[in-house]
Amino acid sequence: MTPGIPGFTPRFPGVTLERLQAWLPTIITAVLAVVAALVLLAVMSRLLHRLAPRVHWYVVGFPLMRIRMRLSWRHLCLNADLTGTDRPTTGQLGPLVVKGRPIMPVLPLLTRIRPRTFGATAVILLHPGQIPEPFVNAAEAMSHAWRVHAVRVDPRQRGRVRLTILTADPLTTNHRDDPADWATGPTPASAAGTPHSGREAAIEEAASTAPTVVTGAGTTAVPGDLAANVGHREDGRPWVIDLVTFPHWLITGATQSGKSTLINAAVARWATRPIALVGIDCKGGMELAPHAPRLSALATDRAEAADVLAQLVTETQQRMRLCRQHGARNIWQLPPALRPVPVIVVVDELAELYLVASRADKDEALRATTNLLRLAQLGAALGVHLVVAGQRVGSDLGPGVTALRAQLAGRICLRVNDEETVDMTLGDLYPDAVEAAQQIDPAAKGIAVTTASEAGWIRARSVYLPPETLDTVINATAHLAPRLSGLTPPNP
Numbered sequence: 348m349t350p351g352i353p354g355f356t357p358r359f360p361g362v363t364l365e366r367l368q369a370w371l372p373t374i375i376t377a378v379l380a381v382v383a384a385l386v387l388l389a390v391m392s393r394l395l396h397r398l399a400p401r402v403h404w405y406v407v408g409f410p411l412m413r414i415r416m417r418l419s420w421r422h423l424c425l426n427a428d429l430t431g432t433d434r435p436t437t438g439q440l441g442p443l444v445v446k447g448r449p450i451m452p453v454l455p456l457l458t459r460i461r462p463r464t465f466g467a468t469a470v471i472l473l474h475p476g477q478i479p480e481p482f483v484n485a486a487e488a489m490s491h492a493w494r495v496h497a498v499r500v501d502p503r504q505r506g507r508v509r510l511t512i513l514t515a516d517p518l519t520t521n522h523r524d525d526p527a528d529w530a531t532g533p534t535p536a537s538a539a540g541t542p543h544s545g546r547e548a549a550i551e552e553a554a555s556t557a558p559t560v561v562t563g564a565g566t567t568a569v570p571g572d573l574a575a576n577v578g579h580r581e582d583g584r585p586w587v588i589d590l591v592t593f594p595h596w597l598i599t600g601a602t603q604s605g606k607s608t609l610i611n612a613a614v615a616r617w618a619t620r621p622i623a624l625v626g627i628d629c630k631g632g633m634e635l636a637p638h639a640p641r642l643s644a645l646a647t648d649r650a651e652a653a654d655v656l657a658q659l660v661t662e663t664q665q666r667m668r669l670c671r672q673h674g675a676r677n678i679w680q681l682p683p684a685l686r687p688v689p690v691i692v693v694v695d696e697l698a699e700l701y702l703v704a705s706r707a708d709k710d711e712a713l714r715a716t717t718n719l720l721r722l723a724q725l726g727a728a729l730g731v732h733l734v735v736a737g738q739r740v741g742s743d744l745g746p747g748v749t750a751l752r753a754q755l756a757g758r759i760c761l762r763v764n765d766e767e768t769v770d771m772t773l774g775d776l777y778p779d780a781v782e783a784a785q786q787i788d789p790a791a792k793g794i795a796v797t798t799a800s801e802a803g804w805i806r807a808r809s810v811y812l813p814p815e816t817l818d819t820v821i822n823a824t825a826h827l828a829p830r831l832s833g834l835t836p837p838n839p
C-alpha cells in the first residue's frame with residue numbers, strides 16, 4: 348500500500364499523492380486544451396461575427412439567445428405577472444371569501460422560437476382567462492431579459508401573442524438607394540394589368556417599380572399603382588404606403604424630421620404611374636416646388652388651396668354620379684375605359700390651413716378645411732386620396748382637425764417635439780406605439796412609427812432621395828401629369 352501524508356485521511360482512498368503527481372501533467376494539458384479550445388471558439392465567433400454577421404447569428408447568436416429565453420422564462424413570467432393558474436383564485440376562510448394570487452402559478456407556453464434575419468419570432472400560447480395586455484406591457488422586460496434591441500408583441504390572434512424579436516436597430520443605417528432603382532425598372536402594375544389581389548407580395552412588388560420610361564398617358568390605373576415603396580421597415584420588409592388599404596394618411600414630424608423627404612419618395616413612385624398629383628403647400632410652394640412639373644395643380648396659399656379643394660369636391664361628386672349610373676361602389680368597379688384617374692392630394696403643413704389671424708382668414712380657413720374634410724369623407728371610394736403632413740397636430744388648430752384625423756386611417760409619426768402631436772397621431776389607434784414614437788432618436792432622420800396593415804404599427808425609415816434623382820424622375824414623368832377639369836397645372 349502506498350503511504351499517505353501523516354495525519355491526512357484521503358477523501359478518495361484510491362487517490363494518493365504519487366498518483367496525483369503522475370496525473371498532474373495530464374490534468375494541466377487537459378485544462379490548457381479546454382481553455383485553448385474556448386479561446387479559439389471565441390476568436391472564431393468574433394471573426395464570423397465580423398465577416399458574416401448573418402451566419403454568426405444563425406450558428407451562434409440565435410442558439411445562445413434561445414437558451415437565454417428558455418432559462419429566463421419562468422422568472423420573467425413571475426416578475427411581469429404573466430402567469431395563469433389552473434386553481435380557483437378565491438377560497439373560503441371561515442365565513443370570509445378571500446381572493447389572491449395562487450402560489451402554484453402555471454406558465455404560458457413559449458413556443459415556435461424561429462431565427463430570422465432581423466432576430467427571431469416566437470409565439471406565446473395563453474391559458475384560458477389570460478388576456479394579451481400584460482404581455483404587451485412586458486415587451487420591455489423581455490428585451491432586457493433576452494438582451495436584445497426590442498421585442499414587439501402582436502396580440503391580434505385569439506389565444507396567443509406573437510413576438511418579433513429584434514437584435515439590433517436595423518433603421519440606424521442610412522438607406523440611400525441606388526439612383527438606378529428610381530430611374531429604370533420593371534413595368535409598373537398598371538402596364539402589367541396587375542389586378543388588385545390583396546396579396547402583400549404583389550403590392551410590395553408593384554410599390555417598388557419606378558421606371559422613367561412609363562406607361563404613357565391614357566393608361567388606366569389599377570389599384571396596385573397606389574402602393575408606393577418609400578423605405579425599409581424594422582422587420583426587413585419594404586415600407587409601403589398603400590392607398591388602397593388606407594385611403595388617406597396623416598404624417599406628423601417636427602421641423603427637419605423628414606416629412607418632405609418621405610413625401611418626395613412617395614411622389615417619385617406615384618409620378619411614374621397613371622395618377623394625378625395635386626399639391627397644397629401653403630408655405631408659399633417651397634416644399635412641393637420640386638414636384639411642380641408633374642403636378643396637375645399646385646396651391647401655394649390658403650385662398651388657392653380653398654379653390655383647388657372646392658374643385659376636387661366637385662370632381663368627387665361627378666365621380667359619385669358616374670359610379671351610381673353604372674352600379675359601381677367604387678371607381679375600381681367601373682369599366683377601365685370609364686375609370687377616372689386616381690388623384691392624390693399632398694398637403695404640406697396642415698396647420699397653415701387651420702391657423703387664423705383675422706376675420707377674413709377665418710372664412711378662408713373654414714372653406715379650405717371644410718372642403719378638405721369633405722374630400723376625406725367622400726374621396727376614398729372615388730379615387731381621391733389625401734396625404735396630409737404637419738409639424739404639429741393638436742386640438743388648438745380647432746375642432747375640425749379631430750374630425751379630419753378620424754378619416755386619416757394611415758398614420759406616420761416621425762420625431763415630434765410635443766406629446767400632444769404623438770397622441771393625436773397614434774394615441775387613438777395604437778396607444779402602445781406612443782412610447783416607441785417618443786423614443787425616436789433625433790440624430791437619425793427619417794425614422795418613423797407607421798401604420799402597417801398586418802402588424803398594427805411598426806418602425807420604419809424612409810429612403811433619402813437626392814434632389815437630382817427626384818428631379819430626374821419628375822422631369823421624365825412630367826408629360827404624364829393628367830389634366831383635371833377646372834384645375835390649371837402650375838407654371839413651369
Ligand SMILES: Nc1ncnc2c1ncn2[C@@H]1O[C@H](COP(=O)(O)OP(=O)(O)OP(=O)(O)O)[C@@H](O)[C@H]1O
Pocket residue numbers: 521522600601602603604605606607608609634738792793794808809810811
Ligand atoms: N430618411 C432619411 N435618411 C437620411 N436623411 C434624411 C432622411 N429624412 C430626412 N433626412 C435629412 O433631414 C433633412 C430634413 O428633412 P426634411 O426636409 O424632409 O424635413 P421636414 O420634416 O420636411 O422639415 P420641415 O418641417 O422644416 O419642412 C433632409 O435634408 C435630409 O438631409
Ligand SMILES: [Mg+2]
Pocket residue numbers: 606607608634
Ligand atoms: Mg418639409
